[in-house]
Amino acid sequence: MSGYILAIDQGTTSTRAIVFDDAFRIVGVGQQEFAQHFPRSGWVEHDPEDIWNSVLATIRTAIADASLSASDIAAIGITNQRETTVLWDRESGKAVHNAIVWQDRRTSEFCRSLIESGAEAEVSEKTGLIVDPYFSGTKLRWLLDTVEGARAKAEAGKLAFGTVDSFLLWRLTGGKVHATDATNASRTMLFNITANAWDEELLKLLDIPAALLPEVKDCAADFGTTDPALFGCAIPILGMAGDQHAATVGQACFSPGMLKSTYGTGCFAVLNTGSTKVASKNRLLSTIAYRLDGVTTYALEGSIFIAGAGVQWLRDGLKLMERADRSGPMAAEADEAQDVYLVPAFTGLGAPWWDADARGAIYGLTRNTGPNEIARAALEAVCFQTADLLGAMRRDWTADGDTVLRVDGGMVASDWTMQRLSDILAAPVDRPVVLETTALGAAWLAGSRAGVWPDRDGFSARWRLEHRFEPEMDAVTRGRKLSGWSDAVKRTLTR
Secondary structure, three states, X not given: OOOEEEEEEEOOOEEEEEEEOOOOOEEEEEEEEXXXXXXXXXXXXXXXXXXXXXXXXXXXXXXXXXXXXXXXXXXXXXXXXXXXXXXXXXXXXXXXXXXXXXXXXXXXXXXXXXXXXXXXXXXXXXXXXXXXXXXXXXXXXXXXXXXXXXXHHHHOOOEEEEEHHHHHHHHHOXXXXXXXXXXXXXXXXXXXXXXXEXXXXXXXXXXXXXXXXXXXXXXXXXXXXXXXXXXXXXXXXXXXXXXXXXXXXXXXOOOOOOEEEEEOOOXXXXXXXXXOOOOOOOOOEEEEEEEXXXXXXXXXXXXXXXOHHHHHHHHHHOOOOOOHXXXXXHHHOOOOOOXXXXXOOEOEEOOOOOEOOOOOEEEOOOOOOOHHHHHHHHHHHHHHXXXXXXXXXXXXXXXXXXXXXXXXXXXXXXXXXXXXHHHHHOOOEEEXXXXXXXXXXXXXXXXXXXXXXXXXXXXXXXXXXXXXXXXXXXXXXXXXXXXXXXXXXXXXXXX
């Protein structure tokens, strides 16, 4: 069997399909952006048809770019933006409403009512999550209560719920398979991560009919085959994981204590805690890192809503630069005497604050402040938020040895940003040779299941370092900057 594996990496702002060969090299790529919809302040939606069409287009482009045919692909792995919620008709396959994106805050008031009722303790104990609009459960409830006729159809078994992975799987298999994997299920606020099952009491709490739910499988499993009409032959779908879980796998973080952080639209740090489900005392999330051969590995996760999206805002909103990759050179030219802080709470603040109502602010502006200083503030905000996450992780999880952070995502191409990250963390930052670790993780899940790629040990042994960034900033400067950041966050939260 061929060793070529195709990974579908369906992200928040674009879809990529990547073909890897059996040496984990990228041999074909397709990428396509799609529209973002903001019907109200704090609301974010996607048209599921835009997502589906982008997936079809990028798969075909990637296979052609690799000079292959569909029959050369041994298996497909899917990774996806998590928590984004789709509700569709089982007969037509059409969504009954736009997808509600993970960034969306429309269910804030309902979440507040759940917290005030005392429900958060039960939710956290069972799911490892907190009550927040970020997760899929309250989004699904909103759709059932808002779309005319949706609840009655759901109770009659005529509708299907899923995160983007499930929706794509349904379409790819011609409506034959309604399934998800344990990682995506763990982000719905409906899945008991200890029992590894949908939780009847949580379904009752959110008034969600069980008939809507997909089957939950391991991350490497038989998810069916593609409809032959799509690509000319049936391709097995053998891997699935949410994007941050796939990146954890792609970074070969298979041992307890290993840590990765992905810098894309948002930033997500994941710490492998092995077979131990850690109940965070510092507002982090306990989640399923991955589930293989029926064995669950857990993780602590810190979620930052705005990372690369902050640079996009500078480019598209403020028009401070023509290209996002100009942010690093601009930051390098900023006046070091100015301490300017951007708190990017455009859609609230994530871990460890979890304030859905917080909004962005800039502090420390003077008459001398210009585009360079604001660009630096946007990049440093990512570093400061990562420091907050790692501080919380260290308080929740005690492990021997020094912290080394493995990084991936679009922002890590910036040497300036990665050096500043190392400086702020006072820890080494490792950038791998393959930066597409999210797609690589999904590909490994599928390739190992197909038997054409190596097992965990073999895969880990072939992880390669491209560059290690070591801290260079003196302790006094680091302390001043972190103190200023802490003050800026406090001012934002108390406005």
